[in-house]
Amino acid sequence: MGVYYLIVNVDKKELLSPHDFDHGAKMAEWCYQGNRVILALHNLLENRWKGDRVYAVSDYALASYDSRYKAALSEALRGTGAKSLYAYASEHYTPLGPEDTDIEDHDIRYIYNHALKVFIDLEHCPRYTDWIAPLPLLIVMGHDAPAGGNFDFLPEECVDHVGTWCDTVRSIEVSRTPLKNVDYAEFRPGFTEVPTGRHYYIVNVDKRLLFGAYDLQLLSWVCCRCEMVHILHNLLAGDWKGDRVYVVANDALKGWEFPGNDELCAELAKSEEKGLFLYAEKHFTGLGAVVGTEDHGIRYLYNHALKEYVDLKHCPVSEEDRACIAPLPLLLTIGNVGDAALDLAPEDDGFEHMGKWCASVRSIEVSKEPLPGVDYPEFRPNFLERKERNAWSGPIIVTE
Numbered sequence: 001m002g003v004y005y006l007i008v009n010v011d012k013k014e015l016l017s018p019h020d021f022d023h024g025a026k027m028a029e030w031c032y033q034g035n036r037v038i039l040a041l042h043n044l045l046e047n048r049w050k051g052d053r054v055y056a057v058s059d060y061a062l063a064s065y066d067s068r069y070k071a072a073l074s075e076a077l078r079g080t081g082a083k084s085l086y087a088y089a090s091e092h093y094t095p096l097g098p099e100d101t102d103i104e105d106h107d108i109r110y111i112y113n114h115a116l117k118v119f120i121d122l123e124h125c126p127r128y129t130d131w132i133a134p135l136p137l138l139i140v141m142g143h144d145a146p147a148g149g150n151f152d153f154l155p156e157e158c159v160d161h162v163g164t165w166c167d168t169v170r171s172i173e174v175s176r177t178p179l180k181n182v183d184y185a186e187f188r189p190g191f192t193e194v195p196t197g198r199h200y201y202i203v204n205v206d207k208r209l210l211f212g213a214y215d216l217q218l219l220s221w222v223c224c225r226c227e228m229v230h231i232l233h234n235l236l237a238g239d240w241k242g243d244r245v246y247v248v249a250n251d252a253l254k255g256w257e258f259p260g261n262d263e264l265c266a267e268l269a270k271s272e273e274k275g276l277f278l279y280a281e282k283h284f285t286g287l288g289a290v291v292g293t294e295d296h297g298i299r300y301l302y303n304h305a306l307k308e309y310v311d312l313k314h315c316p317v318s319e320e321d322r323a324c325i326a327p328l329p330l331l332l333t334i335g336n337v338g339d340a341a342l343d344l345a346p347e348d349d350g351f352e353h354m355g356k357w358c359a360s361v362r363s364i365e366v367s368k369e370p371l372p373g374v375d376y377p378e379f380r381p382n383f384l385e386r387k388e389r390n391a392w393s394g395p396i397i398v399t400e
Contacts, residue, residue, distance in 0.1 A: 002026050003058045003142065003150055007041055008089045010053040010076045015089050016040055020097040027056075027143065027150040028193075031136050033122065038133045040101040042108040045174045053169050054139060059086040061142025069141040069166040085141065108174050111135055115171035118187035119179075123272075123282070125191070132191040138165040139172075151193055161189040198249050198340040200333070202232055203280045205244040205256075205264055210280045211287040217342035218247075218333070219385065224315060224324040227293035232328060234292055236366045244361055245332060250277040252335025258359040276334070297368045301328055305360035308379040316349075316384050325350075325383040328366075331357040350383035 004025035007016040021037045023030040030037045045054065053076060061073060062083055073085060082088035111120040111134070120134055132151070137143070140163050165172065173179070199216030203209070213221035213228045221228040236245065244264075246256065253275045257265055264276075273279040301310040310327050330336075330344060333355050338345040344354060357364065365371070 003060055004086075005030075005056050005058050005136075005140070005142075006086055006089055007037070007054065007056050007136065008085065008093060009044075009049055010055070010085075012049065012052060013089075013093045015093040015095055016044075016101070017095055017097075020095060021103075027058075027136070027140075029150070031056075031133050031151075033125070033131045033133050034105065035133070036098060036103045038136070039103045039105055040096070040098070041135065042174050043102040043104070043106060044096075045172065046106075046108060047102075050173065051170055054172075055085070055166060055169065056136040056140040057085045057089070058140070058142030059084070061085055067141075067144055067163070069163045072166040072169070073141050107176050110175045110178060112173040112175065112179060112182065112184065113165060113168055113171055113187075114173065115168035116165070116187075117184045119182070119184045120187055120189070124186070124188055132193070134189050134191050135172075137162050137191055138189065139163070139169055141166060151191070158189060158191050161191075198251060198335070198343055199277075200247050200249050200329075200335075201277055201280060202228070202245065202247050202329070203276060203284060204235075204240055205246070205261075205276075207240070207243060208280075208284045209287055210284045216250075217340075218249075218329075218336060219325070219342040219344065222326050222329045224312065224326045225295070226326070229326040229329065230293050230295050230298075231287075233298040233366055234294070234296060236328075236364060237296070237298060241365065242362050245364075246276070246358060246361065247329045247333045248276045248280070249333070249335025251275070252277065255334035255355070256358070260362075298366050300367045300370060302365040302367070302371060302374065302376065303357055303360055303363055303379075304365065305363035306357070306379075307376045309374070309376050310379050310381070314378070314380055316382050325385070327381050327383055328357075328364075330354055330383050331381065332361060334358060344383065344385065348383070348385050350381040353381040353383070356381075 005018065005027055009015065016037055018025045018030040018037050021030070023035065023037060032038070055072070055076070076085055077088065080088055109122050111122070125131065125134055138161065143162050197217050200218050201210045201212045201216070211231065215221065223229070244261070256276060268274055268276060268279055271279050273282060299312050301312070303309070315324055315327060330350070331353060336343050336354050338351060344351050
């Protein structure tokens, strides 16, 4: 059950059904950048559908609702005798599938609304893990239905933009490059499901790769038994050994000025993004689901430059094992200043060690067993959220 959508062209009596593009019809199943439905929509609006009344319409969109799209929906249904545009289009409009449309990515980047005198730069839309396509949500009818939409928008003010372009759809123009002699204000609706706060990617600067958890807030995924941590350990035990690997925050505009990073710093300084998080998001390759998430028993983390090691069995945990913060991501973190939700805070244990291993990341070696012939002192950063520790009834113990 849920709310289902079609993209309809009222003037040409044509429609795009996500089902025909091998996607589910709920908004969250197809409304993201790079999806073939979105590519078809953008390409049609650049050509045959330019200037037409085009809407994303749900099966709950009824003109009887007191909604911001009421006037546009009533006009679209005028003379049909129908109450539901979704039902009427399904029966009377011509469906266009992938074989009938251009689904190639032609680098359409700008969406203009000449009536509202604003434009959207798709490169400035939040990407993180969802990278929601803004246009369908701006021209949607029925997302405010009693059954509810398919996105939980965060921050809440994003909801105020849903459906606000329905009355001006004829004035929409998409473009690959900025339109000449058009000086409109940039509009950033900010549609995203990712919670507000500070977010982090794990990036490999040498191999130009990145990956992240669905919830990118730091303390959401740095549990010792989290798959993200297993992936990081496994990569450093294999192909990523000796590489520059960092856990970088989305708002960190500096912090990677380490020996050997001069080229990286120059590259970022010349970029539009400036920060490594956004730059990697645009220019690096995401690992996706190709990395093994199994726990292979990595226990020891060595830093040969600093001549110290961490034994993961000596990380602090509660008796109930409710939390065990993995030290390596925090030792490689850039941009954690402790002022955001789910960041380690200055009053938390181990905060002074945040990012300590970044400058010597190439000398990190992980292993299942102690390295023979290596006699370094043990380093125990003891990362622990004090607010959680104070809430526990049992003592903090060290597992052997």
